[in-house]
Amino acid sequence: MFGLAQAARRAAVALNGRRLNPGIRHFSAALNYHLDSPDNNPNVAWEFTEPNKERVREIISHYPSNYKQSAVISLLDLAQQQHGGWIPVSAMNKIAETLGMAPIRVYEVATFYSMFNRAKVGKYHLLVCGTTPCMIRGSCDIEEALLKHLGVKRNEVTKDGMFSVGEMECMGCCVNAPMITVADYTKGSEGFSYNYYEDVTPKRVIEIVEMLRRGETPPVGTQNPDRIKSGPAGGNTTLLSEPKPPPCRDLDAC
Template sequence: HRDTPEDNASLPWSFDEATKPRVDEILARYPTNYKRSAMIPLLDLAQRQNAGHLSLSLMNHVAEICEVAPIRVYEVATFYSMFNRQKMGKLHVMVCGTTPCMLRGARDIERALSEYMGVEKFETTKDGMFTLGEMECMGCCVNAPMIAVADYRAGVEGYSYNYYEDLTPQSAVRVCEELKAGKSPRVGSQTRDKAEPLPGQTTLLEPPPGPQCRDLN
């Protein structure tokens, strides 16, 4: 960490009043002598409140709650890629880059989004709307390629994290355009129902017949 005017230990940070009940609920899950077990869910909650990133004073506050040395929180925050140490855009768009998505066109999607946003990977747009990132396997390989979008615009209560699957460069840009406009694009596959075959449903096209061994009427 390098201190900046926007991120240093002298800047106050704490959970707001609306979020404190959720902090108490998280702590109640663990024995009082194992508060450190609440570190990851508390960091996740704090990141949502803090518009998508973990500042130094935020991490220090979580360390106080968990009753651990601050370095223990720093270790966790820098180990997991889901935690962001830099300021993020209101919409964090992550392109899956693992083999199935790459073979299905993830690089083309990344290029299209980069051109649409006017930024390179890991950069934030000048208006603060988008940050373009990447993520390793999102676990929906059957619907590759895909992106995940974390929406920090509405704080803790309105936070959302959604997958958009079976994308093309054009549909990926359309999803981002709709999100920017405040619309709610279809979540999940953009071309099929869940993970059915690409040509569409091929079995169970009619209601299954009843058992032949007895008359259900």
């Protein structure tokens, strides 16, 4: 499967003069190729649940009948939510069948976007922003604290299946850096949530993990008690009242 990626892998093996251990995904190679396993191969039956079949029909209805393949990202997202945070190859094949497209076209989308996981993740998948603003503000320390506290490496799942830690590029909260997001798959697609936790510290991310472990709901957004949303610490120093309209325009007449 994923023919181009497999061809590249075979070429790399030939150049290295040795065989890769199929049980090890070397560095970023996990993003590029698929290896059949007992719980992830084309022969494993997979189907959307009855409620999700209705959602599939509703999603497809948003597109002209000759462009229903445009729903592929939405259906991959729904399949990932249903399947506990990752998408097996049989789910991709089902989506290809549903949308009337070649399976390779679904594989191309699933392997392109880092938001789609093709290996198991924890029920709480913790994603640390690794882009420059967050890195300058200490995201490496955030990730190190999480990995050490949970006793895992990046993209590994804790033994109880509860947590995994990954890295995500910019999630658009640079002003509140550093930040993490938590994808919560504990309640399936019906109760799926994807929450931002901003202005975090190594100490605070561990507190968030332990709150999740106890079944509590950490407050989302900024974790800095001196800030309101994206406002400056300590409160605003400008724009303290309603803005006045420009004298040259009658805004009510617009």
